[in-house]
Amino acid sequence: MAELIYSLCALTSVACAWLSWRGYQRSGHRLLFWSGLCFLGLSVNNVLLVLDKLVFTTTDLTLWRLVAALAAVVLMLFGLIWEEE
Template identity: 55%
Template sequence: MIEGAVYFLCALTSVACAFILLRSYQRNRTGILLWSALCFVGLALNNILLFVDLLFPQVPLQLWRLLPALVGLMLLIYGLIWDLV
């Protein structure tokens, strides 16, 4: 069950990063902070669903746990391109 602890700590780290980035965005209003925070929200959801998938292996959650990560990374890529323009 060590992998469960690792997945839980990864989820906790992603949530903490998203919180720190959102708090920093509220202070500075820099676009890249917003896009990075939204990416980490998606990654945190991915990690939470990965932990849930480990707890309930009979329920297929692969698609549902990959979608938040995909959306988060797409938002980050969009934000990086948008800030260059």
């Protein structure tokens, strides 16, 4: 059951990144650009989670997952703080 949940979380974050990027291309709103980058980082985080828990069970990828999540949040914060409408 955990495999399904991890995979669905990864697919959802990839879909959010794609939809944000597509919305940015259509409207040109910079916040959608930063949101897309954030969700891309969260997608990397979720893919690393799937790899960590299901594929490489003897290797600990926690540090890499945390780095990806931190980068995603920093990108979103940068976009929220520095972009003005």
